[in-house]
Amino acid sequence: MTSKNVANVGSIVTEKTIDSQSLLAMVNEARKQCGEPEVRNNKFIEKVEDELDGEHYTKSVVQKSNKTSMVVIDMSIKQALRVAARESKAVRRSLVDKLENMQEAHIKSGKSATGLVEYRQARTLKMTVEAVTNLFDLMPNLAPEAKQTAAASIINPIVGFNAIPLPVIEQHYYTAGEVAEKLGVTANKIGRVANANNLKTEQYGKFFLDKSKHSDKQVEAFRYNDNGIEALRHIISGAAVA
Template sequence: MSNLSLVKSAPFGSMQCDFYSDNNEVFMTREQIGTALEYSEPRKAIQKIHERYKHRLDKFSVVTKLTTTDGKAYDTILYTAKGVYEICRWSRQPKADAFFDFVYDVLEGLRKGDYQITPTTPKLTVVEGDEARKLELEARIRNAKTRQARLLVNVADKFKDILPKEQIQILIGNATELISDVPMLPKPEIPKTYTAGQIGAILGVSANKIGRIANKHGLKTDEYGIWVLDKSRHSDKQVSSFQYNEKGKRKITELLQQEGQ
């Protein structure tokens, strides 16, 4: 595989897919295939498919031995076009058919000469050793950023009816910045806010007390604060919680004073 080089990089959804060639076959890495199919653990998912259909996929894949920065050797699995098609055939992911068509169209473009089969930059030519390791690490970083951006977009869509538009804009802006490495959208200014716990600490009462007062007097509105995403105290799930602006803080202070607190 010493002549392996990047011959095409094309967008599929929110990620860039890289196609490599050794002048005879075109390959894709296991991790990129799994990421394009939107598996939560890309390499493990494709490995399971490979193990299940080993009799088919062994002949459509090759292994390149690489060494990581910690000095340990690991195998990078590359699949030929037929290997990619086989994986799409057996995958149950919703994007499998679309990814099959995408790969087919790219390879047809290469075959017909629509794309020139040459490395895009010399540094992306893969040889056994440091350059191979650099290529693999670059691909992993790019795929990790793609997964993070997709997660942010999904969160924005899931909570669009709860979070204020400023929070949604920040999530989308952060997602685009992950992909492009530069800010693409202006980020709105978010006014200073306080959690129920912070206000409670200032006023000498519990966070639950602050929450009960806010619920009793209908303070959880745009006038007195904003809804934000926060980590649940009881799990790793993201939950929506209300944070109070200066007006909300003053109102709660006033209501507590009226109650004799």
């Protein structure tokens, strides 16, 4: 890390990079317009570091006029777009538009063909993030692991590296068909029993993305954990759920 006087920092935005203070100002302006509370620098830096974990960026400690210090991170516009994607839907839309316009302005001011390629990549990433977000809006019950897996499978090929890691799933989750085979009944009966007894909750499993049986659409499908299987076993055998 390097230290520098905050008076010399300012709001730095170049063709390829933006500093965290400039991005934070944009975030808080968008949050204010959307009626959301502002985020403090230390919390924002934690979010940036988490999003960019394992990637290259520049981190500095700067001295403020009140003798305290703060962390400033310089990142690429592409990285800033991913940080912006972690905001709420309304805030995110405002931010990605501003970042895209910022990149486009640099391209129009006579920057290189390489910059044009990066701009197009950033635009593609923006559109992909919006598509993934809209998909998740239609499927509010999806487990976090399912959302992370879906986002990784869609976004990682676009950016060309594992920007979003696959989640670590600590236990196995079973489809209705797998549970039916274990209990000697049909998958339809598993679904009916689960619905009738309100078993499609986090205690008994999670919702994952699955292909619809009747079309190519991706749909929410509940998968059962060991607790879910035991609960179904008790109900089907005539006993009460513990």
